Amino acid sequence: MRADEAIEARLKVRRQLWPARARTAATALCLLAMALPAGAQTPPPASPPAQAPAPTDSQPAPPPPAAVAPAPAQVPAPPKPAEGSTQAPAPGGQAGPVSPLPPTASPAPDSHGQTVFGGEGAVLSPVPVMTKGGQSSWDEGYDSIVAALNAIAGEMKRLGLSEAGQPMVVYTQSDDAGFEFEAQIPFSGATTAKPGEGVKLGASFNGKALRFQHKGSFSDMDDTYEQIANFLDARNIIALDNLYIEQYRTDPRTTAPDQLVVDILVPVR
Structure with a gap:
């Protein structure tokens, strides 16, 4: 003007x-x-x-x-x-919509792994395992897990198979009273015989997961799980329902329950 x-x-x-x-x-x-x-x-x-x-x-x-x-x-x-x-x-x-493009990388597990107590993205490949299911109260949880792993090791030895990896525990259900789980030990070798004592042949989880590490006692692991839940909620990460995997870097059969080193794997969509 x-x-x-x-x-x-x-x-x-x-x-x-x-x-x-x-x-x-x-x-x-x-x-x-x-x-x-x-x-x-x-x-x-x-x-x-x-x-x-x-x-x-x-x-x-x-x-x-x-x-x-x-x-x-x-x-x-x-x-x-x-x-x-x-x-x-x-x-x-229109460049604004371009800036939301970075928000499109956030669902990738690898983009969330560097900020919380060593958590990181991982892609798990299936390996052959021998498994045994069970259920337990929280107070007897550690002993129940050790008993299941011992049963697997006994059947593996009977069948002439060898342990080929760290023992794992897959949690499938849980409530205030207790939990249901599946103990797993990777193996190598071949056999035509079938395992007994409730032990089965199977494969480990296959897919994307977030890995968190817990160091300390079995009873204190609840605090680590609470931090994991907060981590997922803060980033709107959707985990597979009722499925958590613990990979024991220290064998529960030979390690004191207050000196554990455990990788907690959270499968994600």
């Missing part, structure tokens, strides 16, 4: 200048006419007044400025690009 006002102001000045120039020319002609009769009263001097309009008409100079006047009329064109520039932010606004 300031540019338009400046243009209009210039046009007003020009409109004021052209009549002023005309009046100046007319005044000069009148003075000339008055001077001529003083020397001699002849009709020809009267003709110069008749020619006075001619000078005003013969002044082609005014038309060129008039031609300049259309140019200012075209000056408003620059403001139109300015209006177009107001539309330029619209494409820039």
Whole structure:
């Protein structure tokens, strides 16, 4: 609007200048006419007044400025690009959706592994395991797990198989009274015989998971699970329902229950 006002102001000045120039020319002609009769009263001097309009008409100079006047009329064109520039932010606004693209990497497990007590993303590949299911109260949980692992080890030895990895415990159900679990020990070797004592052949979990580590006693593991729950909630990570895997870096069969090192694996979608 300031540019338009400046243009209009210039046009007003020009409109004021052209009549002023005309009046100046007319005044000069009148003075000339008055001077001529003083020397001699002849009709020809009267003709110069008749020619006075001619000078005003013969002044082609005014038309060129008039031609300049259309140019200012075209000056408003620059403001139109300015209006177009107001539309330029619209494409820039589309960059906003581009910034949410980083929010699209957050579901990947690997993007959440560096901030909470050594948690990290992992992709678990299945391995052959011998398994034994069971259930227990929380007070007897550790002893029940050790008993299941001992039963698996006994059947593995009977069948001529060898342990080929760290023992694991898969929790499938839990409540205030206790939990249901499946003890697992990876093995190597082959056999045609079937295991007994409730032991079965199977495979370990296959898929994405988040890995957290617990160090300390079995009873204090509840605190670690609470931190894991807070971690998942804070990042809107969806875990598979009722499925937690404990991989024992220290064998529960030979380690005191207050000196455990356990990787807690949380399968995620």
